[in-house]
Amino acid sequence: MITINDVKQISKIISSENGISENDLSEDVSEIVYRTDVFECDDASIIDRHIDIEYSFGDYYEVHEDSPLFPFICALCNLSLEQEEEEREKVLWKSTR
Numbered sequence: 001m002i003t004i005n006d007v008k009q010i011s012k013i014i015s016s017e018n019g020i021s022e023n024d025l026s027e028d029v030s031e032i033v034y035r036t037d038v039f040e041c042d043d044a045s046i047i048d049r050h051i052d053i054e055y056s057f058g059d060y061y062e063v064h065e066d067s068p069l070f071p072f073i074c075a076l077c078n079l080s081l082e083q084e085e086e087e088r089e090k091v092l093w094k095s096t097r
Helices: 004-017 069-076
Strands: 029-041 044-055 060-064 089-094
Touching: 004 029, 004 044, 004 069, 029 069, 044 069, 060 069
Parallel strands: none
Antiparallel strands: 029 044, 029 089, 044 060
16 A cells, blocks of 8 residues: 555656646645556457546546556555456555545
């Protein structure tokens, strides 16, 4: 499970990736969720794995599988980079406020 210090570190990385150095949004993170979306297309399945960083003000930041932040967060949680398809959603962190 992710700790509040991990949330601060993740928030700092997101801010630096977006060129925002002044704002620390870690206090506004309400939930971090690993999601696997499966889309059926003819005879093939398209699998989209991503992590949603959800904020208390209703916005979210999606960390795609090809982002360097994705394996970093997975490593914090001891998640396999390719979770089982059956596990469509897994809460990695939830604010207690």
